[in-house]
Amino acid sequence: xxxxxxxxxxxxVKYRWIWMILxxxxxxxxxxxxxxxxVTYPNHSPLKVGIDYTGGTILQYGxxxxxxxxxxxxxxxxxxxxxxxxxxxxxxNVNTSQQxxxxxxxxxxxxxxxxxxxxxxxxxxxxxxxxxxxxxxxELISVSSVGPTMGKELFKNSLIAxxxxxxxxxxxxxxxxxxxxxxxxxxxxxxxxxxxxxVFSILxxxxxxxxxxxxxxxxxxxxxxxxxxxxxxxxxxxxxSKKMSFGEIVDASVNQTLTRSINxxxxxxxxxxxxxxxxxxxxxxxxxxxxxxxxxxxxxSIFFCSMLIDFWNDKGKQPVSA
Amino acid sequence: MKNKILMFWFIVLVxxxxxxxxxxxxxxxxxxxxxxxxxxxxAETTDTIAKITPDVMNRLQFAIEQRVNKLGVAETVVxxxxxxxxxxxxxxxxxxxxxKAFIGETAQLEFKREGKAADGTPIWESTGLTGRDLAKSTLxxxxxxxxxxxxxxxxxxxxxxxxxxKELVGQQMAIFFDGxxxxxxxxxxxxxxxxxQISGGESGFAYDEAERMVNLLNAGALPVPAKIxxxxxxxxxxxxxxxxxxxxxxxxxxxAVMLFMIxxxxxxxxxxxxxxxxxxxxxxxxxKTIPVTLTLAGIAGFILSxxxxxxxNILIFERTKEELRAGRxxxxxxxxxxxxxxxxxxxxxxxxxxxxxxxxxxxxxVVKGFALTLAIGVAVSMFSAITVTKNxxxxxxxxxxxxxxxxxxxxxxxxxxxxxxxETKREKARFGILD
Numbered sequence: 001x002x003x004x005x006x007x008x009x010x011x012x013v014k015y016r017w018i019w020m021i022l023x024x025x026x027x028x029x030x031x032x033x034x035x036x037x038x039v040t041y042p043n044h045s046p047l048k049v050g051i052d053y054t055g056g057t058i059l060q061y062g063x064x065x066x067x068x069x070x071x072x073x074x075x076x077x078x079x080x081x082x083x084x085x086x087x088x089x090x091x092x093n094v095n096t097s098q099q100x101x102x103x104x105x106x107x108x109x110x111x112x113x114x115x116x117x118x119x120x121x122x123x124x125x126x127x128x129x130x131x132x133x134x135x136x137x138x139e140l141i142s143v144s145s146v147g148p149t150m151g152k153e154l155f156k157n158s159l160i161a162x163x164x165x166x167x168x169x170x171x172x173x174x175x176x177x178x179x180x181x182x183x184x185x186x187x188x189x190x191x192x193x194x195x196x197x198x199v200f201s202i203l204x205x206x207x208x209x210x211x212x213x214x215x216x217x218x219x220x221x222x223x224x225x226x227x228x229x230x231x232x233x234x235x236x237x238x239x240x241s242k243k244m245s246f247g248e249i250v251d252a253s254v255n256q257t258l259t260r261s262i263n264x265x266x267x268x269x270x271x272x273x274x275x276x277x278x279x280x281x282x283x284x285x286x287x288x289x290x291x292x293x294x295x296x297x298x299x300x301s302i303f304f305c306s307m308l309i310d311f312w313n314d315k316g317k318q319p320v321s322a
Numbered sequence: 323m324k325n326k327i328l329m330f331w332f333i334v335l336v337x338x339x340x341x342x343x344x345x346x347x348x349x350x351x352x353x354x355x356x357x358x359x360x361x362x363x364x365a366e367t368t369d370t371i372a373k374i375t376p377d378v379m380n381r382l383q384f385a386i387e388q389r390v391n392k393l394g395v396a397e398t399v400v401x402x403x404x405x406x407x408x409x410x411x412x413x414x415x416x417x418x419x420x421x422k423a424f425i426g427e428t429a430q431l432e433f434k435r436e437g438k439a440a441d442g443t444p445i446w447e448s449t450g451l452t453g454r455d456l457a458k459s460t461l462x463x464x465x466x467x468x469x470x471x472x473x474x475x476x477x478x479x480x481x482x483x484x485x486x487x488k489e490l491v492g493q494q495m496a497i498f499f500d501g502x503x504x505x506x507x508x509x510x511x512x513x514x515x516x517x518x519q520i521s522g523g524e525s526g527f528a529y530d531e532a533e534r535m536v537n538l539l540n541a542g543a544l545p546v547p548a549k550i551x552x553x554x555x556x557x558x559x560x561x562x563x564x565x566x567x568x569x570x571x572x573x574x575x576x577x578a579v580m581l582f583m584i585x586x587x588x589x590x591x592x593x594x595x596x597x598x599x600x601x602x603x604x605x606x607x608x609x610k611t612i613p614v615t616l617t618l619a620g621i622a623g624f625i626l627s628x629x630x631x632x633x634x635n636i637l638i639f640e641r642t643k644e645e646l647r648a649g650r651x652x653x654x655x656x657x658x659x660x661x662x663x664x665x666x667x668x669x670x671x672x673x674x675x676x677x678x679x680x681x682x683x684x685x686x687x688v689v690k691g692f693a694l695t696l697a698i699g700v701a702v703s704m705f706s707a708i709t710v711t712k713n714x715x716x717x718x719x720x721x722x723x724x725x726x727x728x729x730x731x732x733x734x735x736x737x738x739x740x741x742x743x744x745e746t747k748r749e750k751a752r753f754g755i756l757d
Binding site: 062260 | 362364374419508513549550551552553554555556557559560563564567569570571572575576578579582583586618619622625626628629632633636637641646662665666669670671672673674676677678680681684685686688689691693696
């Protein structure tokens, strides 16, 4: 028997069904939200898609005053009255405690999203003029604009990138481990991605190019975690496969790597939380996606992926060799 | 032991060189941090140019570069992306609307004559004389003090112009700029000498208008029209704000992680922290030397790579602690801790590098910045978290038995209680285990 020096803290194999149910509880609300959005949103997409993929223009203005939620409606109506079509307004309040070390006196940011504003168009002037009427000294701090054809192309590229990342990881893991390990790791990634995307769907947050980056990072991290557990299983199989069942080895390996899995996620989450609370407002959703992904990635590598390979290998509790 | 001391001095050297490089080299900050504009232009085909060839792209790039340089801003970038796109980066631009209009203008100057369409309606017909026949253009005033754009034709242009005016005596000749009629004077006599003037029609030119036309004519027309398909502009205030916030967040995050490592892993934690500082030094030196342009997403990549660098140390220390619990001596425990953790670290870092490569090849420039910093970070962490930490561990703890388990955050009664480490003969030899 592998003696890990303490009682097993988690029982992956014994309470298999608990982990399967917990996984379902984690994933199903997000999936429901996505289906609901796909049915109710006018463009039938399971998530709010940012201008990176749909095309459009976002103008952001920095304001000295704090804004209320009622300002959203007020501004939207004002803009619609001058002929801006379907403006989507968002307000980001800047935490004043963050301002200590910065010279800027911007206390809130109002972000206005419209359809793609072509060059030489009067549209952006109209918006600026309208805001100058309502607020004191709005400062145009950023403009992002993506043409409609460009958006489609970016979307295609992101999907290709995701697919290639999946294939690359499967290929590498099949080469270093075995195909069923690779498959478990990929299902683990899938699990994590569905969770993060589901939460974004529930919260109604927009996905953009940075979101895809966050997802790819989460994928990297989740595989990272899973590999550490699998590596330990592989090592233990080498020494104990004749004495213990596959399930016992999986359980022992998960427990041996438990402290490491938690500590690593903890240190990464510490840096991410610092970015979330003290970093710029513009990357907040990006960081949130990573926080969610890394937390769920740790869960999936400990419980979900190990459970899967045990599930596949559990044939009559006989010693197995890898 | 001798090797270890050599290695120690090598690490010291790397640190000194890195620190020196950090002081000497400037940091390249991306447009989202200093403020500026990133534009993506796409060339469009016309009736005459049906296909965007590399030659057309080179001419387009040249013409755009001329114009961007006219803006008088330092460190602008104009580069081709893919088959028909140009990426333009302009830092610290003050009037973006103006700059955009200036860059995107086709600036096609055309001289046209009266003609008739098939159904008999009067139209303006091309004469073959265009902005390409110009030698240069200057801003001047006419007799009445109105601003005019003076044109000097080149030899061929002068000849064409003379022939044309000779032919058109008594008729109107129209001057079009980007498809817009500027003026249509009546030709009184043939004009020799290759000089002409464009007045702004009845209302005349405003100074700005005339000056802009002169600049555009001198910079040269675009071979094909190009339209903006993507734009990202960040004001300098937001940029400075992001830098300040990222620095603060990075500092807080890094300190918290370092504190955690010391509290949990004790002396090895301190060593990991030193390795982390060395890691940051090497990384910044590399960023400045390569150079990597730091963007907001790049900084996020860097902060994330800190997490991964620490992960390697956590893996190693957890393994070392297990070996110590099994009652191994320090030298063996440290060696086998590193050795056993290595495959995990290597495999997981490889998958990160695979995803980074894909992101770098397929991503937009924002994503590329993130992938590059993360990949460099992971590569450097293999050195700092493994080589540096291992060296320091051996130098500090030496080869004896573990006398003070609290240095590792272990309890005395834990020792010898733990799992039985099983090794093959070969591994025993490698870790230096004597039975």
